[in-house]
Amino acid sequence: MIERSYSQGCGVKICWVIALEPEARPLIDLFDLSPFSNNLNFPVYINSKSGHALVISGIGSSKAAAAATYLKMLFNVQRYVGWINIGIAGFYEEPIGQLFQAIKVHDTARKTSYFPGFRLSKIVKCQTLHTVAKPETAYSDAVLFDMEASGFCEIASMFSCNELVFVLKIVSDTPKSPVSSVSREAITQLIYQNKDKLCEIISHIEKLVNAEKARLHVPEEVYQYFERYHFTQSNRYRFLQAYKKWKSAFPDAKLARTLATGNSASELISNLESELFLAIKDWKLE
Numbered sequence: 653m654i655e656r657s658y659s660q661g662c663g664v665k666i667c668w669v670i671a672l673e674p675e676a677r678p679l680i681d682l683f684d685l686s687p688f689s690n691n692l693n694f695p696v697y698i699n700s701k702s703g704h705a706l707v708i709s710g711i712g713s714s715k716a717a718a719a720a721t722y723l724k725m726l727f728n729v730q731r732y733v734g735w736i737n738i739g740i741a742g743f744y745e746e747p748i749g750q751l752f753q754a755i756k757v758h759d760t761a762r763k764t765s766y767f768p769g770f771r772l773s774k775i776v777k778c779q780t781l782h783t784v785a786k787p788e789t790a791y792s793d794a795v796l797f798d799m800e801a802s803g804f805c806e807i808a809s810m811f812s813c814n815e816l817v818f819v820l821k822i823v824s825d826t827p828k829s830p831v832s833s834v835s836r837e838a839i840t841q842l843i844y845q846n847k848d849k850l851c852e853i854i855s856h857i858e859k860l861v862n863a864e865k866a867r868l869h870v871p872e873e874v875y876q877y878f879e880r881y882h883f884t885q886s887n888r889y890r891f892l893q894a895y896k897k898w899k900s901a902f903p904d905a906k907l908a909r910t911l912a913t914g915n916s917a918s919e920l921i922s923n924l925e926s927e928l929f930l931a932i933k934d935w936k937l938e
Contacts, residue, residue: 664729666704668705669720670709670737671800675840679850685699692722694719705723711800712800713783713804716807717804731811731812732865732867736818737808739798739800740822740834742787742823744791746823748824750777750822751776753779753820754781754820758783758795759802760784768805768808775853780795781798783800787831816857822843824838824839883917891924895907898910901931911924
């Protein structure tokens with residue numbers, strides 16, 4: 653049993669939000685996840701070495717949203733992390749066991765739609781998914797049906813960029829094989845039989861996560877200024893862009909010296925840009 657504080661983050665790279673224990677069990681085994689604590693509102697599993705964390709939400713859109721939020725707060729999950737909701741779904745046609753990526757998620761009760769990341773389209777088939785309030789038995793539309801994805805998408809897209817939010821569904825029931833016939837054992841087997849494809853998908857997502865982490869990385873000498881002064885989002889971006897150019901031009905210079913006279917975000921940016929301008933001017937004169 654793992655149980656300790658993660659207030660400063662714990663290197664989580666992938667967050668899984670799963671409705672049912674039979675859906676989660678193959679992932680717990682596949683990624684060697686351990687229970688985090690017995691004293692939590694939701695069952696949570698983690699592998700600190702691989703950076704995978706998983707929460708079992710229970711059935712329903714609101715529970716998926718609550719569990720995702722719980723996982724985010726528990727591990728101080730960063731904005732570059734990938735979020736995945738995977739589980740079984742109804743579909744209008746066979747075959748049972750087909751894995752899909754949902755690239756449009758429509759909440760039929762609230763009449764709202766979400767568009768999670770679609771960067772997996774070359775390795776897994778894409779489909780529209782309808783999130784419903786109760787198990788679908790009519791299969792009236794040519795779409796997937798589940799009960800969690802819309803709540804997951806709404807919340808997870810607040811925690812990471814939309815390109816790192818993924819919804820994966822495996823067909824478990826159809827008009828020929830109704831949901832009432834799906835057992836816990838069958839659910840687990842459906843996830844297991846897609847493990848090779850899931851490993852391929854995770855490998856791809858981890859590359860996207862690493863790229864986003866590098867893009868968002870803020871050097872320590874810069875971060876202290878974000879802590880000390882108020883930066884709007886646009887000023888933060890402008891400062892980082894100026895800093896990258898300045899660091900390239902003056903790799904051995906001390907940032908504190910250049911910014912010594914700045915007393916606000918705008919003055920700090922001005923100092924960086926002025927030093928760059930003077931350096932470019934000198935280079936042209938040479």
